Amino acid sequence: MRTWQFFLVSLAIAIAGFLGARYLQNDYLFFAGYVVLQFIVLATAWNILGGYCGYVNFGSAAFFAMGAYSTVVMTKLPAFANRHFPEEIAALVGVPPIPVLIVLGGIVAGLVGLGTGYLTLRLRGVFFAIATLALAVVLQTLVVNWDFVGGSRGAYVIRPATAPLLGINYIEYLFLVMLILVVVALTVARAIERSRLGYGFATIRDDELAAEASGVPTLRLKLVATTLSGAFMGMAGAPFPYYIGFLEPSSAFGLSYAVNAIAMPMIGGTTSWVGPLLGAVLLGTLQQLATVTISSAVSLLIVGLLLVFFVIIAPNGVIGLWQQFFGRKAPDAKPAHDPAVKTS
């Protein structure tokens, strides 16, 4: 399937799913579904750097928070403009619609990703992971001490009752936006996998010296990966203040984002775009169920247990298990993966 075909098909599935969910007329479904969708984007974004390039990012929460806080900044701007600028200029400043906020959040987090990539170019393995962890701490400290976005007190973002244009319930609107973002993220991840870029990423994961010797510009590709990965995490975070209503640093930089962003692709399988999708749906749904039936604290326990289980029993995730049971009958039959190469 070509990329645009994949995009259209998955978009159709997504919209059908949305209409189906609307038919059930259950707000909780949208509230819970939004979180799962958000984790699909986050896991897919993590996998671009972590799965394809082999660079483990422990700072996903920081990128997510960058997206969320860029939205907070934008919602604070009109009041700021009223106070400090003449009326004519202040009247021009409004809060942009969610899709624009998502793009802005993506740009901010993408730039942070580019910077992170640039500063940590020479770090590999554990050292890269520690550096990203440190980045999260540094950014959280900055946000805590930034009064404009509420500092450690947090910031309220009022969610409108209905969405513009569509006239639907705002939570349904957020769900729909996130659903489209999921489709975009999955399409991009899948396109990367099957492209020249995907081969470049795979060689970085396998052996950077040999990659360089084959002509792969490893530094540049790593920057592409950190930027793309960061941007999608930021995009996942941008609508979050509207969803949660009240954003504080400790929730935006929460441990659960960093852990889930790693655990979901690991559990699903890191070699393909399907892995993060499967992992996020599985883990995200389980966590939502646990939150409702037992307590929200249990949900992280579930992640931990599942992660331990998969690392020991199935290091290649659900996809690996699947291949083990169904795919290994004829080793000569087909290459490991033989995508149509598009050299662009």
Added chain:
Amino acid sequence: MSTPLLKVENVGKRFGGFVALDGINLEIAKGERLGLIGPNGSGKSTLVNCMSGTLHNETGTVTFDGKPMNGLLAHQRTHLGLARSFQLPRPFHSLTVAENIRVPLLYTVRLRRDVPHTRQEMDHRCHEVLALVGLEHKAGRPPRDLTQVEMRKLELARAMAAEPKLLIADEAMAGLSESEVKDIVALLIALNERGITIILIEHIMTAVMSFSQRLAVLVGGRKIADGDPQDVIRDPEVERAYLGQ
């Protein structure tokens, strides 16, 4: 003599207090087959790494095809036509054998073409290169299914796939049987006849002697001999380095 394809001038490299290369001078003419020998730890691989950009030399200059290489990264040198194979095979483990060959096609050969390869061209070229080293029957396998010998062939094939002007084969034959060594030497000579300049770093003397038009000897980070292979191996200094006094 026309301008050399590769010119190594006064190249030096230290690792802490250890002087790995001490003012190496070396020239390789276009189309030449050069053998580079030396005892273990004499700096052969370090020299290869400095030439190919994996390491950066601290003193001196490397000039390739008239262009100074100082400061250029390994992939930029590969793009200019300087390919190398690694002493210990470093295949891309998560790709199949054919896909391993595809990487230099996508990232190096692609840059010299106006249009990208079509899928058929790509497959065809991969199989062509693999056929050269006799690996086409393993095209769809992951590298972990290869034997050590096949890994070395893959290593060489991947370097050849980049269509280099200069190929540096770093101990491509260690551990191979006599007939396989002969195959590889024949292969390298065939490549050379197509116009590719080749530097062979090797311990197996029969291979070096049958391959090289010229022989250079490194000992302790310094070049002690350079010239006609027959003369070089009779050089008393070379004998001393290899056999002791």
